[in-house]
Amino acid sequence: MESVVAQNRQYWEALAPHRPGESVEFFRSGGTALNEDELAAVGDVRGRRVLQLACSVGDEALSFARLGADVVAVDLAPTHLATGRAKAEALGLAVDFREQDMMALDPELTGFDLIFISWGGICWVPDVNRWAADLAARLAAGGKLVISEHHPIWEVLTVTAPMRVNGDYFTPARVGTADPLKAPQITREFKTPITSRSFVWSIGAVVTAVLEAGLTLGSLQEFPAPEMYADLGEEAGHLPATYLITALRSVDRPEARLT
Numbered sequence: 001m002e003s004v005v006a007q008n009r010q011y012w013e014a015l016a017p018h019r020p021g022e023s024v025e026f027f028r029s030g031g032t033a034l035n036e037d038e039l040a041a042v043g044d045v046r047g048r049r050v051l052q053l054a055c056s057v058g059d060e061a062l063s064f065a066r067l068g069a070d071v072v073a074v075d076l077a078p079t080h081l082a083t084g085r086a087k088a089e090a091l092g093l094a095v096d097f098r099e100q101d102m103m104a105l106d107p108e109l110t111g112f113d114l115i116f117i118s119w120g121g122i123c124w125v126p127d128v129n130r131w132a133a134d135l136a137a138r139l140a141a142g143g144k145l146v147i148s149e150h151h152p153i154w155e156v157l158t159v160t161a162p163m164r165v166n167g168d169y170f171t172p173a174r175v176g177t178a179d180p181l182k183a184p185q186i187t188r189e190f191k192t193p194i195t196s197r198s199f200v201w202s203i204g205a206v207v208t209a210v211l212e213a214g215l216t217l218g219s220l221q222e223f224p225a226p227e228m229y230a231d232l233g234e235e236a237g238h239l240p241a242t243y244l245i246t247a248l249r250s251v252d253r254p255e256a257r258l259t
């Protein structure tokens, strides 16, 4: 498994200098990297402990901090984290950016009111059951896991006409991407010879992992996003493009143990 992580760290480090994310000015003028559905799902985060996984350049972590949350944000790529730290400093926001594999988090990272992952984060999880069980143990009683992600159907279809199947909905592991439009946007301008190793988790696999981790499913929403299926015209709005899951750790659940 270390080789998957090591390869993906190299891949993201090659891309990271070319991915600045939102500008400091964007945040100064009141911008947020969280969409309305995400804001509704996370609720009021003021004074709450938030852990963001695969935080990249920290735009969502900074958005949580702007809302008054106490944020720890982890990512594999040190250059992404350096970009996030520079923005936090310029904005006078305190975010604890840490270089961590989200499958091997520091033992002291526990007691979170919210654990959040979004948009191209869960595809780097090699074992969704182990991942969900570990996160459940890191939530405070009453805490919430929010997964806001690319839909696996979008992941396995080409996004340009003619429609083709370019992945297997039922077999998670993949090397690189058959559809270049699924790779990070920057790879279209800046080509890296390093291949990523990612995973497509079906909705059933994610929900089952969350339930087996002992969490209670709060909601499961699926959304269209026609712009994510270039060239498909109006029918693009008939396909799911993203999903959002909330899952809760019940208040009266006995203390779960980190494995």
Ligand SMILES: C[S@@+](CC[C@H](N)C(=O)[O-])C[C@H]1O[C@@H](n2cnc3c(N)ncnc32)[C@H](O)[C@@H]1O
Pocket: 005, 008, 012, 053, 054, 055, 056, 057, 058, 059, 060, 074, 075, 076, 077, 080, 100, 101, 102, 103, 117, 118, 119, 120, 121, 124, 184
């Ligand atoms: C598409 S970006 C994340 C998206 C983020 N929500 C955003 O919109 O910027 C994917 C990130 O996952 C990180 N990553 C990949 N594997 C990881 C792992 N095992 N642990 C932590 N971060 C990881 C990469 O370094 C990269 O920054």
